[in-house]
Amino acid sequence: MMKCISCKERYGEAEAGTCKECYEEASETEEELKREIDDLKSKISFLRLPSPPLNLLPFTDLLLLPYSDDVDDHHIHDGAVPSPAVRAHKAVLISRSPVFKAMLENEMEESRSGTIKIADVSYDVLRSFVHYLYTAEVLLDERMACDLLVLAEKYQVKHLKSYCEKFMTSKVNSENAIMTFAFAHQHNAPHLLESALSLILDNMDKLTERDEYKELVEKDPRLVVEIYEAYLTRQVNTASNKSQLVVQT
Incomplete structure (x- = not known):
């Protein structure tokens, strides 16, 4: 057994230099730093004109x-x-x-x-x-992010639209998932759309009983079809994965 150079805990010889926990933590920190650097580069590019x-x-x-x-x-x-x-x-x-x-x-x-x-x-x-x-x-708050995203899309300020979309994605929850999904669909915000749809699929039984869902059925049934298509695809994939596990065992 050897000691981790980070936390000094003992680890197996198969692990090179650090224990598994420290390695995973360092990897997460590295990814976070990369994202921050990318954001900074994007900001500098946006502000290239003094x-x-x-x-x-x-x-x-x-x-x-x-x-x-x-x-x-x-x-x-x-x-x-x-x-x-x-x-x-x-x-x-x-x-x-x-x-x-x-x-x-x-x-x-x-x-x-x-x-x-x-x-x-x-x-x-x-x-x-x-x-x-x-x-x-x-x-930003949720209302301001929503309004600015619409304005950024209208005037093609991509940096601001991405900034607002990232903020709104962090605020998606079961209370606003349906309305957020419709908003993201309308304003071509793919990351926000994916986040809202994922939450809807995770809570289909509860969310389909909400007034927002019934309103969506009335106003834009195409989006409801899209939700159910995604739900069925997930169900099929889940069943397929389970079948493969059974075969392997």
Whole structure:
């Protein structure tokens, strides 16, 4: 017997240098560090164009205006109050979003007027969106992550969409799995979709009794079919694996 160089516990000679527990822990730490490095590289790439300091925002050349059907250019409906605009620099928006790039580098209305109307978004969400374009940082809760993912998809800000999807994936549970599955399907968020679907399949008996499931049956039966197809596939694979184990024994 030999002593592990990490924890000093004894281990078998077949294990090279460390015991099994320390080896597995080191492997997990290595994978975590790799993920952090990849995230940092992605952030650096996203911010490759130096952003003007946030304290220079009064000297911006562009306004982003939250806009909804309750407020238009001429009328305010049902007591709605227009939201203030969010200031930004054209150069930053062009470098972060191909959609903004197309708007602002061509003779479109937004380029000529210096104002971009952002439909169906609150001032707080839009402000957080612009802040992320400058810093690649944002304070998320589940509602903000959902709203920002939609906005990031619309303007093709892939880095932000991935960031929100990762956050939302960490928050999937049996209470929100069905609605999250539908949301992920609608907004092409594959990792979030996989996580929500897996949880649904693990709890089919309980979740199919929930109001959200019955609502999904009414609104989008295609997704229900997809869930059941995945469930049947899992059942078949499970049965096949059990059969193979029986044969081997």
